Amino acid sequence: MANEKKLVEAITSMDVDFAQWYTDVVKKAELIDYSSVKGCMVIKPAGYAIWENIQKELDKRFKETGVENVYMPIFIPESLLQKEKDHVEGFAPEVAWVTHGGLEPLQERMCVRPTSETLFCDFYARDIHSYRDLPRLYNQWCSVVRWEKTTRPFLRSREFLWQEGHTAHATAEEAEERTIQMLNLYADFCENVLAMPVIRGRKTDKEKFAGAEATYTIEALMHDGKALQSGTSHNFGDGFAKAFGIQFSDKDNKLKYVHQTSWGMTTRLIGAIIMVHGDDNGLVLPPAIAPTQVVIVPIQQKKEGVLDKAFELKEVLSNFRVKVDDSDKSPGWKFSESEMRGIPVRVEIGPRDIENKEAVLVRRDTHEKMTVSLAEIGEKVQELLDTIQKDMLERARKHRDQHTYTATTLEEFEKTVNEKPGFVKAMWCGCQECEDKIKELTGATSRCMPFKQEQISDKCVCCGKPATKMVYWGRAY
């Protein structure tokens, strides 16, 4: 049993060093590898397969709301990036610049897209003429580049994969409705597919997207008590439309500016899955997103009939994403490996099980074992996957709720942040000075002004002036 020990020992315990645990999991579960390109990662098959499932699930949901996929150029000419003042200020410091094409210097340098608002606006300005052209509900799946100084796999890298939706509407109301609709779609996806509860709310002006009128966000709590912004949806009003001249002639024959939104989710979600569900044995994947939902491990596989039975079981379970591990490693090694990779259900089957017409099911999330009759293994696996999905969400919700605190004074706030990692709910007067001061003192930022407001006190936790909003605060990735 030396082999599986070696595999397990290679992970740092999350209680000892959470950051190291995270790095160990992404490497040992073979999700990524570092590359020779600083700050960029290689996403390996086990990692990319998770992203493919995320794409499939999100894309289906987008299309159900009428969204169509398109593809915009990878480059943005500098003059285009500069058209919207706030936007260029937000992004110009962190883009990669292309200055030469082949052997020639470019007349105008271009950046590799950090996000594509300017390209969509440039296109919409040519493409939209009449109210009949609206709404435009476009999305693209692509990679973007932001020149980050410090990087971590999935959480912050110089290149990442994402989707960016960009819509144009005839009215402000419609744009606001779409902004909220997509935020809710994201939240439902996180909860129902990733088993990850999120707080829905609005960003403060300080934290909103460069160029947006309003940014909405979903915020999740990681196992170490730090927050992770997991998806954002922006209402641009007609700011970009005015900067780019995107006008349409309305039913009343008047020329009007469109109202726009954008919304995005990224490979960061894979980091969230790791940090919400993982444990000291490795990754724990929610069944709905797991590339392999069931692994069948034959015991004493060299004995006659065992491998045949394992592959027969694979057929029986073929409506799940199922694999047989028939490699020549020991069963113990296979157990550890399937745990490291987060496969939700393990089926163990050996000569004695076959004789008794049973198999052993093992849950990845709780390590619970149960013996089931082969006659009903299909139903039992289905039940177990459903239960795991449900329990993982509940467990994450409980952890989040147990690590959500309130504070009414700055002293209490600081003590909480320092001693009890998690969300802090506290009242805020609405001015940026208090936000800045809180960040400076505690390292916590405003995560969002939740849609579900609570009246914790009447006064701003920082300055004591009358409060206007309850805010979720926290240290964040």
Place this chain on the structure above:
Amino acid sequence: MANEKKLVEAITSMDVDFAQWYTDVVKKAELIDYSSVKGCMVIKPAGYAIWENIQKELDKRFKETGVENVYMPIFIPESLLQKEKDHVEGFAPEVAWVTHGGLEPLQERMCVRPTSETLFCDFYARDIHSYRDLPRLYNQWCSVVRWEKTTRPFLRSREFLWQEGHTAHATAEEAEERTIQMLNLYADFCENVLAMPVIRGRKTDKEKFAGAEATYTIEALMHDGKALQSGTSHNFGDGFAKAFGIQFSDKDNKLKYVHQTSWGMTTRLIGAIIMVHGDDNGLVLPPAIAPTQVVIVPIQQKKEGVLDKAFELKEVLSNFRVKVDDSDKSPGWKFSESEMRGIPVRVEIGPRDIENKEAVLVRRDTHEKMTVSLAEIGEKVQELLDTIQKDMLERARKHRDQHTYTATTLEEFEKTVNEKPGFVKAMWCGCQECEDKIKELTGATSRCMPFKQEQISDKCVCCGKPATKMVYWGRAY
């Protein structure tokens, strides 16, 4: 009927000006739009939906052969690009260079990937240690950049979308087998899904990929008699492995170099579909790849019951990709539009049809009309789609065969190329001087040395020396 006329008149006839016809179709069928980024295009929903179907079909076929998807960085440091001598010579003149990250100049400039051999090799050198790690069968879907001087939508653009497969094997035989396997997969896909017949063969050394030992290709013939390289599969031997030091310890405990392949298909295929199947009414899409296979056009849709019936039919036909055009345009306009967009089958249904319990089916490819009973419309549509798919392939094959000529003298070769656009089959001695001379004289390049060789004569069509190969020649996109 002025409206539909306007739409149709907007297309140049392909016999008058094929290049203009092509441009008209990509614009009027709303496949692409030009962008503010020179040489880059905006792929609009109707174009991107075709690409999504191509991706889905190819990806499924790749995975059935054991291929896994991954994602490599978008950038290649200059030193990495330079590791394989032929490769850098082939690509360095046509890459886009990133020289600044944020406000800082980079210590080493990087190019935006024109293809990712160097990145995969760099990764494999770290990732592969033992024969147990082989084969590695990886693929990625991404965009690549090549700094082309003259560009045309889908056919040649500075950025395009593609997949690139990169595999590593223990033996030369296995690598060659995979190279041919993927070429055959591509050919089957073109014929069975895109209804596009292709010639399978090997490229001459002059035309092979920079760094490859052998390049295999599938070549299709467009409606104007020009050839289009539609997919390539390369055997690298151990050349890249030696340049990058990709070694593994084999079963005999000896350290050996891996043998590698790569293979790719691109958004160029959309250009091929247009130029193989399109006509003067616009796009003609093979049913297997059409985003919408059936459009239902209600006639006199304001009459009671017509729209209801149209949507009822949509339900009946829901196992196809089906849409109802209930816009307030005239039926004639809708007919023209559905033809422009290449939808394979149109269903027309009006009050009289409803009374007679029938509908009219119209084939996009032949414009043939037939009246069918509503009771059996599901079967009839299925039959019709199958027939269209089959007929389109046959028609394209016939066109290709009718435009394939032979030549035994240079004079005959030149006359054929100038007067009868198409493939020319001619013998070749195997030396590059003759290839160069033929290109200089006629503009035709060697397309491939087909697997199915024929003995047209004993002598090279150019120099008259003994011939070693029969070659397909042609002017090409």
